Amino acid sequence: xxxxxxxxxxxxxxxxxxxxxxxxxxxxxxxxxxxxxxxxxxxxxxxxxxxxxxxxxxxxxxxxxxxxxxxxxxxxxxxxxxxxxxxxxxxxxxxxxxxxxxxxxxxxxxxxxxxxxxxxxxxxxxxxxxxxxxxxxxxxxxxxxxxxxxxxxxxxxxxxxxxxxxxxxxxxxxxxxxxxxxxxxxxxxxxxxxxxxxxxxxxxxxxxxxxxxxxxxxxxxxxxxxxxxxxxxxxxxxxxxxxxxxxxxxxxxxxxxxxxxxxxxxxxxxxxxxxxxxxxxxxxxxxxxxxxxxxxx
Numbered sequence: 001x002x003x004x005x006x007x008x009x010x011x012x013x014x015x016x017x018x019x020x021x022x023x024x025x026x027x028x029x030x031x032x033x034x035x036x037x038x039x040x041x042x043x044x045x046x047x048x049x050x051x052x053x054x055x056x057x058x059x060x061x062x063x064x065x066x067x068x069x070x071x072x073x074x075x076x077x078x079x080x081x082x083x084x085x086x087x088x089x090x091x092x093x094x095x096x097x098x099x100x101x102x103x104x105x106x107x108x109x110x111x112x113x114x115x116x117x118x119x120x121x122x123x124x125x126x127x128x129x130x131x132x133x134x135x136x137x138x139x140x141x142x143x144x145x146x147x148x149x150x151x152x153x154x155x156x157x158x159x160x161x162x163x164x165x166x167x168x169x170x171x172x173x174x175x176x177x178x179x180x181x182x183x184x185x186x187x188x189x190x191x192x193x194x195x196x197x198x199x200x201x202x203x204x205x206x207x208x209x210x211x212x213x214x215x216x217x218x219x220x221x222x223x224x225x226x227x228x229x230x231x232x233x234x235x236x237x238x239x240x241x242x243x244x245x246x247x248x249x250x251x252x253x254x255x256x257x258x259x260x261x262x263x264x265x266x267x268x269x270x271x272x273x274x275x276x277x278x279x280x281x282x283x284x285x286x287x288x289x290x291x292x293x294x295x296x297x
Contacts, residue, residue, distance in 0.1 A: 086271035122243035130237035140184030140197035148192035
């Protein structure tokens with residue numbers, strides 16, 4: 001009974017309490033990354049055909065026709081960096097995963113063949129948004145705020161030292177046309193934030209925590225194009241990542257995860273970039289082990 005389709009019954013329908021699984025015969029052991037030699041590669045003809053509706057030439061990740069064909073060298077270099085650092089083994093693992101649910105604000109439960117795994121999703125989601133921004137820059141719609149937000153007031157909520165506020169405010173004012181054009185960040189000359197980019201359809205970050213975005217811009221080098229654009233991209237990716245959500249808000253993300261995020265993971269679009277501090281998926285249990293539990297019941 002291996003679930004390999006989103007329409008099939010999920011394994012979590014059999015689980016009353018995930019903590020009972022953790023105390024079973026399968027200890028929390030790191031899962032070794034394994035390739036899947038018999039699986040179709042992302043570039044195979046069948047795989048390309050299945051992705052045609054979302055990933056055709058000159059379209060964004062959200063399927064909108066690009067308004068601009070902006071080949072900015074600095075962003076092209078960031079894309080080349082992504083291509084050069086992708087983790088092929090982990091990509092093969094992602095291709096086998098089925099989303100089951102959340103176990104905490106940072107961990108998700110996934111099914112891989114007969115195994116049930118726990119995986120830290122905070123860094124992986126940040127990586128996802130980083131890649132979308134690098135690929136779709138200059139093509140984001142703006143999510144307009146009903147009431148503009150005063151940025152100086154936001155900075156008072158942040159952990160940024162006051163002596164750096166003036167430098168950041170001046171940079172935001174000087175760069176506001178670029179921020180809107182490339183990233184969909186709308187700031188007026190009076191330091192009011194009136195909109196942020198729609199990076200992923202059917203998903204909005206926690207905008208009441210928008211001050212965290214400006215915290216990440218604290219040490220941006222605004223004078224060097226490449227470093228500046230990379231810093232803004234990383235700050236946006238971190239703010240939009242799912243790590244900002246609390247446990248009681250996770251139900252909102254379930255449909256986004258299953259119907260939007262995981263299909264992207266399995267497409268040729270996403271190339272995982274694993275840092276040294278990335279936590280390997282942890283095996284919780286397997287279907288054979290669960291069957292034994294059910295038999296005892």
